Amino acid sequence: MFDRPAEPLFVLKGQRRDFQFDIPEEFVNTRFKKTQRKIQKQAGANILKIKKLDVLPDISFPKQLGRREQFSHFVPKHRQMTKQLVQMLMNSSDVESFLSTSAYCRDQINPFMYSYALAVAIQHRRDTMGLTLPHVPSFFPERFFDGSVFSKVRNEVFNAAAEDRDVIAIPRDFTASDLEPEHRVAYFREDIGVNLHHWNWHVYYPGVGGPEVVAKDRRGELFYYMHAQLLARYNFDRLSNNLARVQRLLNWRKPIEEGYFPKLNAIIATRVWQPRPANSVLKLSDISRDDMQLDFDILDLERWRDRIYAAISSGKVLAENNTYVPLDDYTGIDILGNMIERSDISINSNLYGDLHGLGHVAIALVHDPDHKHLEQAGVMGAVETAMRDPVFYRWHSFINDMFVAHKQTLQPYTEQELGFRNVQVVRADVETQYLDVLNEFSTFWEEDDFNVDRGLDFMGNGTVRVRITHLTHTPFRYLIQVNNAGPPRIGTVRIFMAPHFDERGIQLTLRDQRQHFIEMDKFQVRLQTGPNQIERLSRLSSVTIPRENTFRDPAQELNADAGEMCTCGWPQHMLVPRGKVKGLPADLFVMVSDGAGDQVRDPQGPPNTCTDAHSLCGIRNRMYPDRRPMGYPFDRLPRAGVTTLQEFLLPNMMVTPVVIRHTDGFAPAAPPTPTRFLRLQP
Numbered sequence: 001m002f003d004r005p006a007e008p009l010f011v012l013k014g015q016r017r018d019f020q021f022d023i024p025e026e027f028v029n030t031r032f033k034k035t036q037r038k039i040q041k042q043a044g045a046n047i048l049k050i051k052k053l054d055v056l057p058d059i060s061f062p063k064q065l066g067r068r069e070q071f072s073h074f075v076p077k078h079r080q081m082t083k084q085l086v087q088m089l090m091n092s093s094d095v096e097s098f099l100s101t102s103a104y105c106r107d108q109i110n111p112f113m114y115s116y117a118l119a120v121a122i123q124h125r126r127d128t129m130g131l132t133l134p135h136v137p138s139f140f141p142e143r144f145f146d147g148s149v150f151s152k153v154r155n156e157v158f159n160a161a162a163e164d165r166d167v168i169a170i171p172r173d174f175t176a177s178d179l180e181p182e183h184r185v186a187y188f189r190e191d192i193g194v195n196l197h198h199w200n201w202h203v204y205y206p207g208v209g210g211p212e213v214v215a216k217d218r219r220g221e222l223f224y225y226m227h228a229q230l231l232a233r234y235n236f237d238r239l240s241n242n243l244a245r246v247q248r249l250l251n252w253r254k255p256i257e258e259g260y261f262p263k264l265n266a267i268i269a270t271r272v273w274q275p276r277p278a279n280s281v282l283k284l285s286d287i288s289r290d291d292m293q294l295d296f297d298i299l300d301l302e303r304w305r306d307r308i309y310a311a312i313s314s315g316k317v318l319a320e321n322n323t324y325v326p327l328d329d330y331t332g333i334d335i336l337g338n339m340i341e342r343s344d345i346s347i348n349s350n351l352y353g354d355l356h357g358l359g360h361v362a363i364a365l366v367h368d369p370d371h372k373h374l375e376q377a378g379v380m381g382a383v384e385t386a387m388r389d390p391v392f393y394r395w396h397s398f399i400n401d402m403f404v405a406h407k408q409t410l411q412p413y414t415e416q417e418l419g420f421r422n423v424q425v426v427r428a429d430v431e432t433q434y435l436d437v438l439n440e441f442s443t444f445w446e447e448d449d450f451n452v453d454r455g456l457d458f459m460g461n462g463t464v465r466v467r468i469t470h471l472t473h474t475p476f477r478y479l480i481q482v483n484n485a486g487p488p489r490i491g492t493v494r495i496f497m498a499p500h501f502d503e504r505g506i507q508l509t510l511r512d513q514r515q516h517f518i519e520m521d522k523f524q525v526r527l528q529t530g531p532n533q534i535e536r537l538s539r540l541s542s543v544t545i546p547r548e549n550t551f552r553d554p555a556q557e558l559n560a561d562a563g564e565m566c567t568c569g570w571p572q573h574m575l576v577p578r579g580k581v582k583g584l585p586a587d588l589f590v591m592v593s594d595g596a597g598d599q600v601r602d603p604q605g606p607p608n609t610c611t612d613a614h615s616l617c618g619i620r621n622r623m624y625p626d627r628r629p630m631g632y633p634f635d636r637l638p639r640a641g642v643t644t645l646q647e648f649l650l651p652n653m654m655v656t657p658v659v660i661r662h663t664d665g666f667a668p669a670a671p672p673t674p675t676r677f678l679r680l681q682p
Ligand code: CUO
Pocket: 198, 202, 227, 356, 360, 383, 386, 396
């Protein structure tokens, strides 16, 4: 269904064009019926028969978005269309009718909206659970790769035999030159895995689609935490590149300083993503777009902002039924997350509006707020492209600040809430493969290939690959020594890392630094009485998905025995910030908290799939697997009298100074013994 999205469904599909859907004639556009009859049931093809539907669903509303127009996850009308589609797909009574409904919609609905809605349904239906979601960079390459490669790709497809095709390399610096300081972190913003994660997160946690897909355990809180982590990671990479941390986008009536020229060409969509010149006269304006049935003013955004801040400072929000709901220590952040994002379960969207979503829209339409030029949105309009633009981080820093303001109203954690009686972290070290010093991370550049042919409609068969350059790091492991003077117990090991210095080279105070801790890993251990030696490999991080889930091999994708490849999660290759050639000093924080207080009793029992990246993605359709507030212990202000990280420490915590060293080149080819560590004992 996802394969070659703009090509009719009855055309041969699959990597080798050897798969065919046998579709009821009434599903096919009248103009194509003769063609369908001619090519139906090709000899040798694997054929899947699609059952007729007793009643054809009414899709007149979602069909209003043209097939070649841009779909935005943030435009309310598009969201309503998506909601209708998701509900229709969720309500199909069994797999067969789900397949038929999907097939019926496939060639009539905008492909970007369709694939998002279908992915949401696959992710949430009980009978499709376990299916691997589509790898969006392969199916929609126009949203991920430098647009200039597609003419070369076309040339390969038409002129070279499948086995003789070149791999087309995309330079690392395709969107700007080093004259633009912001370009130093383009590798982060334009990383395929980073953008893939963001698309998938919004598929796992859709804002619309009815309670069964939206109302998940702590989803509002995870909206806050996942995006806060994106910002902390981005700032870490900015400091690695001698850039100051992101400034919040506070004044919406001034031009936006940062420009961005995405260079993503259209293949399916008819319009390219509009660029935004730096410091231009462009500034956010009132939006009046007939094509989107959308009118709102910057004043609306300002009103919603002020109401939200007023609610935060009064510690309560006004629900639709006119009662006040307190923003307490544990549920307050969840209420705020849903309200500020503006999901279907926002507590009162009439009063608190659609601040985050319409901010995305106002920025995405800054070049044509009234549709005078018949232009479509910029990259801020879609979740799979928004993170490419520097302004994404400025907007989300503003949004994040509201959550921070709420957290500052809460009582700091007491020593009792932070401690773990009789448990002491004695040492915490990092050992990087092939390095003979401890506590040093090593990052470098690496190349990887992606298949893009399945996103190229009407272009023959066989593989076409593009090659990208991305950041990566040498595998490492944590070596942690813990003394347990009590009985055997479960502990949760929480590992964070933050830069040690700010952009001026001054040591960060804990008040500031706590917002820059990136989560590196979180896992439970059984602590025996006495000394415990804990070893943990970097590739097991609870923040990341395995490398192969980002750089997917299509052959593996077709192998049902390979199991589900979960795609929500920070990409493993971006686990460690870039660091500096001379080394970037950072603080590695390790804490062991009391597992008895952390564990969640999920009535559905222990989860078994898609648990890889639970810190940022939770566990599919289950309770978030950690009872503590997300970001604990740094989500609240430090207790009175504590100003430095050292003062914050209790016996169950440890800070280790580490260095992140970057090699501005490609590391040597695959090491001879990939699992070997030089030092077996710390
Ligand atoms: Cu993920 Cu603004 O929510 O992009």
